[in-house]
Amino acid sequence: MNKKEICKKLGYHNPKKCLEKLEYLEKNGIENFLKHNFKYDFILSSELFLKKVLEMYGDEEDMKLFKKTKEKLSRSSGNLFINTDFKRISEPIFVLAMMEGVRNISIDKREFENIEEELEYIKNFVKNHYQKNNGTLKIWRNIVSYIYTSDSFDKKIVFDTEGNIIDEVDNFIHSKATIKIKNKEIK
Numbered sequence: 001m002n003k004k005e006i007c008k009k010l011g012y013h014n015p016k017k018c019l020e021k022l023e024y025l026e027k028n029g030i031e032n033f034l035k036h037n038f039k040y041d042f043i044l045s046s047e048l049f050l051k052k053v054l055e056m057y058g059d060e061e062d063m064k065l066f067k068k069t070k071e072k073l074s075r076s077s078g079n080l081f082i083n084t085d086f087k088r089i090s091e092p093i094f095v096l097a098m099m100e101g102v103r104n105i106s107i108d109k110r111e112f113e114n115i116e117e118e119l120e121y122i123k124n125f126v127k128n129h130y131q132k133n134n135g136t137l138k139i140w141r142n143i144v145s146y147i148y149t150s151d152s153f154d155k156k157i158v159f160d161t162e163g164n165i166i167d168e169v170d171n172f173i174h175s176k177a178t179i180k181i182k183n184k185e186i187k
Contacts, residue, residue: 003018003022004019006018006022006053006057007019009056010043010049010052010053011043011044012041012043017041017043018041018043018049020038021033021038021049022053024036024038025050025053030050030062030065030066030069031065031069033050034046034047034066034069034070034073035073047070050066051066054066072110072113073110075109075110075151076151077107077108078106078107078109078122078148078149078150078151078152079105079106079107079148079149080104080105080107080122080126080146080149081104081105081148081149081172082102082103082104082105082129082137082143082146083143083144083145083146083147084103084137084142084143084144085141085142085144086139086140086141091139096139099138099140102137102140103137103140107122107148107150109150109152118150118152119157122146122148122157122159122163123159123163123165124163125163126146126159126161126162126163127161127162127163130161130163135161143161144161145158145159145160145161145166146158146159147159147169147172155168156168156169156170156171
């Protein structure tokens, strides 16, 4: 069956967008197809397009890869909070609010195949971050520990500055500097 016939079977009267997607899939594979942000073509979303093509012409391995990649791409980011010995003396609150992002690092979990890989990455990241910053974090002063939050783990994981796990806690409340105007937080 040629590509134009596939497009007709999928409901495309004008096969141009369908052919672009099929060519991209052929050249780049299932995982890259799902990562690519195709514009909606008023027929099928990229994910549904791929699923239908795989149902019609793929095999069991293709469907497993599709489901695994879809799950991987839907993971939310983890958050690594850098705990310091900061005590506010005279720093302006707007400066603290502007620097808040320095001690909250978003971790993209889509690259990890499993929890072990994620944990190993965080351990190495913590160790390298501490060394790269010589144990201090700009206005926040000396780094004491790192707290990682991820939906992959039941608890928040506390790391020492060498990347070793030192504790697991249910809750960790940290102070956060924010600026609000008319009850809306400025980021």
